[in-house]
Amino acid sequence: MASQVVLVEEKSVVRILTLNRPKQLNVLTSPMISRLLELFLSYQKNPNVKLIILKGQGRAFCAGGDVISCVNDIRRGCWRLATDFMYKQYVLDYVIATSPKPQVSIMDGIVMGGGAGISIHGRFRIATENTVFAMPEAALGHFADVGASYFLSRLPGFFGEYLGLAGARLDGAEMLASGLATHFVPSMRLKELTEDLCGSGASDAASISKIIDTYTQQPHLKDSSAYHRLDVIDKCFSRNTVEEIIFALEREIAHKTDDWVSRTILSMKKASPISLKITLRSIREGRALGIGQCLIREFRITSQVIKGDISKDLIEGCRAILIEKDNNPKWEPSRLEDVTERMVEKYFQRLEDDGWEDLKLPPIPNSHPPLISKL
Incomplete structure (x- = not known):
């Protein structure tokens, strides 16, 4: 039941929402997304709710969306069920990003994919020494979505391209340094912080920030x-194409061994070639778009990925990485040079299929701007 996998605590003007699938690393299912969306929309209209705290049970905040269920739907010929899942997830991300009610995301543990969508779009984003963040979609034959073209494109320099293409993992200190997190609080102090937020009655952003600041450390x-490698990242990941990025990285180690560069190259070469090219274009275009525009465009791409008319890399990636776990996906196309601009362009176009519609987003309450705009 949705009430069991999303726990709700009412503390005065505060609502604490806890993702409660610890054995599954709090991976988002359709009922969980529906429940969260229902709660967030009701809180927008409730004057007695002033602050929302979102956290996860166990060692993960949220390790992403239930991709395996989506792939199983696709395999059964029910690809629309998978697009419906993503549609609802993107609407939730948008509601969080534009909510007038402040949200504190306590990212104490694994934060990946869909988990980033429900946390990074919130106003306050707390990392800890246990935080592990990544957007590993390209390694699964997908692309960095859930609004990542918005928040990755707004990171310093070309750090966002690095995260989206290499699927690199960040710890809590790195999340704070890059701006993905707004605060760093030791996990042993989270309970005390939560009690302070609930007991203070603080409802405006300035008061909430002041309370969190008293618990914050500089890791x-x-x-x-x-x-520490922003100079190399900016030099290489600012290139126009994925091929040029990899070539620039290879030049960095042509005359001097560098394990970090070598690992980055290896990660990209193991990922889906078409996913890499989609991800790069999506992040680049996201710099000039608002959060709503990014999500609408990402839903078009996701629908094309799921339907699989151009490539079936999502099914293959999930088979190799998540289901059979042989870690040996057979990508198609298998080489970057075989992925044409025309193929990539198709992913950014509307899906021509009876009944399919673009993502329709709910109106922003009180015309409130996205709170993540500070990134």
Whole structure:
């Protein structure tokens, strides 16, 4: 039942929502998304709700959406069920991004894919020493979605392209440094922070921020952190094409060994070629678009990916990585040079299929601007 997988606590003017599928790393199912959407929409209209706290039970905040169920639907010939799942998820992301009610996302653990969509679009994003963030979709034959073309494109320099193309993992300190997190709080202090937020009656952003600030620490970036490599990232990931990015990275290690660069190249070469090209274009275009425009465009791409007329890499990637776990996907096309601009362009066009419609987003309450615009 949805009430069991999304727990609700009412504390004065605060609502605490806890994702409660710890054994499944709080992966989002359709009932969970429906329940969260129902709750967030009701809170918008409820003057007695001033603050929403979102967290996860166990060692994950949320490891993403239920991709395996989507792929099973596609295999059964029910690809529309998969697009319906994504449609609802994108609407939820938009409602969170444009909500007039402040949200505190407590990202204490794994935050990937769909988990980023329901947390990064919130106003306050708390990382801890347990946080592990990644957008690994290209390795699964998908692309960085759930509004990632909006929030990745607004990170410093070309750090967003690096995260989307290499599927790189960040810890809590790196999330704070890049702006994906707004605060870093040690996990042992989260309970105390939550009690303080609930007991204070704070409802405006300034008061909430002041409370969180009293628990915030400045974590140390590891020497091996990719964030120390922004010069190399900007130099290489600013190139116009995926091929040029990989070539620039290879030039970096032509005369000097660099394990970080080598790992980055390997990650990209193992990913779906067509997914890499879609991801790069999506992030680049996202820089000039609002959150709603990004999600509408991403839904077009997702629908094309799911229907599989151009490539069936999503099915193959999930088979190899998540289902059979042989980690040896057979991509089609298998090489970057075989992915034409015309093929990529098709993903950004409306799906010509009876009954399919573009993503329709609900009106923004009180014309409130997206709170993530500070990124």
